[in-house]
Amino acid sequence: MSRVPHLVRGACVAGALIAGIAVADAACNKTPVRPQSTVAIGRDMTVNGVPTSVIGMQFAGTSEDVSKAFRDFWSRADVPAQGRSSSSGLLLSALDDECLYVLSIPSQPQRGNTRGLMSVIRLGVGQPAHRLPDSAVPLPEDGKVVSDVESRDPGQTGRTWLIDIPGDAGWNAQRYRNSLALRGWVGVGRQPDYRSASVAAAQGTAFAMQHGNVSVDVSFSDRDGKTVAVVNAIRNR
Known part of the structure; x- marks a missing residue:
């Protein structure tokens, strides 16, 4: 098991994010941007009491292409999406009912593909039981x-x-x-x-x-x- 010390302070996941990868809750199962490849970082986690999963993704296209695809997906679903850019990269988010989707894209060379960290937080659920109490x-x-x-x-x-x-x-x-x-x-x-x-x-x-x-x-x-x-x-x- 990989350790997850203080992972992603404030943005992590829960849901069946993409086919074939089990994550924290099947209700949060949308894929705003289809990845070329994925790496499961935390398939089934609880972060500060919140059901969570985190998946590393690689996308075709530049970060601008990925950002546009993310926003277009949520626009079609009539869900507001937000974006924030800084010297360290780009942070995209959308709140769909109780599912908060967060895509973090670090600054990187524009070489035809883009790496990112997709997180989903399942909000509004009761305190989950820890398997390691x-x-x-x-x-x-x-x-x-x-x-x-x-x-x-x-x-x-x-x-x-x-x-x-x-x-x-x-x-x-x-x-x-x-x-x-x-x-x-x-x-x-x-x-x-x-x-x-x-x-x-x-x-x-x-x-x-x-x-x-x-x-x-x-x-x-x-x-x-x-x-x-x-x-x-x-x-x-």
């Missing part, structure tokens, strides 16, 4: 969850939390490691403290632990006087 992985004490992403693949479920914690990264990492050990988690690896390229002092630490069929890879780093922790958990079914 909160109770399966104790999180660091005193932490504030910034992002929570669950990704489900056949035979495996992953969940990644991005967490802000007051205080020093080394101290928080040691405290979290000890807390897991007291709950029966076993260490399966620990990386040495890593250093920032611009700061001489050690900036963070990482380790891995396991409890039954659930494993976690954890990293703690110092940033602006606080700790940023990434807890990536995987459960094999």
